[in-house]
Amino acid sequence: MSTDSWTVxxxxxxxxxxxxxxxxxxxxxRLDVVAHDEPLVRVEVHSVEGRSLEVRLEDGRLVIEHESxxxxxxxxxxxxxxxxxxxxxxxxxxxxxxxxVRLGTIRGECLLAGTTAGASASTVSGSxxxxxxxxxxxxxxxxxxxxxxxxxxxxxxxxxxxxxxMSGSADSVxxxxxxxDVTIDLATQPRSVKxxxxxxxxxxxxxxxxxxxxSAQSVSGRVTVGGAQVFGGGGATFNGGGRTEAxxxxxxxxxxxATSxxxxxxxLGGPQDAPVDAPEDxxxxxxxxxx
Numbered sequence: 539m540s541t542d543s544w545t546v547x548x549x550x551x552x553x554x555x556x557x558x559x560x561x562x563x564x565x566x567x568r569l570d571v572v573a574h575d576e577p578l579v580r581v582e583v584h585s586v587e588g589r590s591l592e593v594r595l596e597d598g599r600l601v602i603e604h605e606s607x608x609x610x611x612x613x614x615x616x617x618x619x620x621x622x623x624x625x626x627x628x629x630x631x632x633x634x635x636x637x638x639v640r641l642g643t644i645r646g647e648c649l650l651a652g653t654t655a656g657a658s659a660s661t662v663s664g665s666x667x668x669x670x671x672x673x674x675x676x677x678x679x680x681x682x683x684x685x686x687x688x689x690x691x692x693x694x695x696x697x698x699x700x701x702x703x704m705s706g707s708a709d710s711v712x713x714x715x716x717x718x719d720v721t722i723d724l725a726t727q728p729r730s731v732k733x734x735x736x737x738x739x740x741x742x743x744x745x746x747x748x749x750x751x752x753s754a755q756s757v758s759g760r761v762t763v764g765g766a767q768v769f770g771g772g773g774a775t776f777n778g779g780g781r782t783e784a785x786x787x788x789x790x791x792x793x794x795x796a797t798s799x800x801x802x803x804x805x806l807g808g809p810q811d812a813p814v815d816a817p818e819d820x821x822x823x824x825x826x827x828x829x
Contacts, residue, residue: 543594552581554595559638562602565589565625566645566664573635573652580632588624602629642678656691659684677702679718695720697738713740715801731794735801742794747807749791756798763805 544552557579562569567585574580579600581593589604604625626646633639635654642648642660649667650659656673659666661682668675672690679700686693689706697718704711707726715738722731722742727749733740739759744750747764754761761767796803 541594541596543592546583546591546593547586548583549585550583552583552593554579554581554600556598557595557600557633557637558598560600560602560631560633560640562600562629562631562639562641563604564591564602564627564629564643564646565604566643567626568628568647568649569631569641569643570629570649571631571633571639571641571651571653572649573637573654574632576632577634579634579637582630582632584628584630585626587626591627591629602631638673643682715740727791729792731792733794733796733798733803735796735798735803737800738798739802739804740796740798741804741806743806743808744792745807745809746791747805750794750805750807751792752794752796752805754794754796754798754803756796756801756803758800759798759802761796761798761803763803764807 555578560571560579562571581602583591592601592603594601604627633653635652637653638655639650639653639657641650643664644662646664648659648661648664649669650657650671651669652671654672656675657668657671658676659668660678662680664682666677666679666682666684668686668689670688674691675686675689675693677684677686677693677695679696679702680698681700683700684695684697684702686704686706689704689708691708692710693704693708693712695702695704695713697714697720698716700718702713702715702718703721705723708724709729711722711728711731713720713722713733715735717737719739720733720735724744727745731742750763752763794805
């Protein structure tokens with residue numbers, strides 16, 4: 539196995555070729571991974587405070603982290619989630635668009651832009667911004683806000699208390715939340731959307747809500763689909779905005795399965811440039827239906 543490594547304690551630029559995957563994790567500061575037109579990967583470390591950075595290339599996998607010997611986000615978070623010392627870095631990584639990326643922070647800001655080979659991004663209390671990416675996208679956050687803009691590809695999102703806002707085109711979206719609100723604004727009609735929430739609210743907008751088949755379970759939250767509202771415990775199935783008998787979701791272009799305790803679920807139809815605010819009350823000619 540071929541390995542090149544660097545210990546970085548201050549500003550430094552490292553250029554590498556034959557990189558297929560970037561795996562970068564920092565505790566605090568800023569981490570940007572942005573696609574460019576060059577065939578190489580350029581790591582620009584603008585500053586390092588506290589713990590040094592370890593940069594190493596292992597058979598096409600570029601690893602950037604505060605301490606060597608860690609394996610992936612899980613080990614990194616376990617080691618540093620309660621870290622009280624200083625480990626701060628400001629890093630910009632320019633990559634070819636076809637590079638797979640895994641990145642994460644504990645408290646820092648993180649930007650991922652322009653890559654097309656799929657990615658995962660994670661944070662504890664920092665912020666994540668993902669812009670104009672493509673491929674399968676996985677997001678994990680505890681309390682840090684996550685924003686996804688103009689993504690093309692399937693999305694899986696997990697949050698505890700943070701709000702997550704996603705836009706783009708996806709065939710499949712899976713979202714899990716405890717108390718964070720989730721907004722999904724899609725430019726194309728997805729095949730399936732699955733959402734689990736305790737008290738967080740879901741707002742889903744698709745081009746055509748009349749072809750959405752919805753299977754919803756909510757204890758006390760309000761479920762609104764195409765103007766029809768459902769209150770109370772239990773569950774119901776909707777097809778094209780109208781109520782059908784309870785059970786498996788009916789036939790439709792988009793299948794939405796939503797499970798909530800007290801969070802509200804709202805499905806809207808319309809173009810992306812339309813307002814995304816959920817209606818506060820049912821239209822006058824709509825009657826709430828108790829399950």
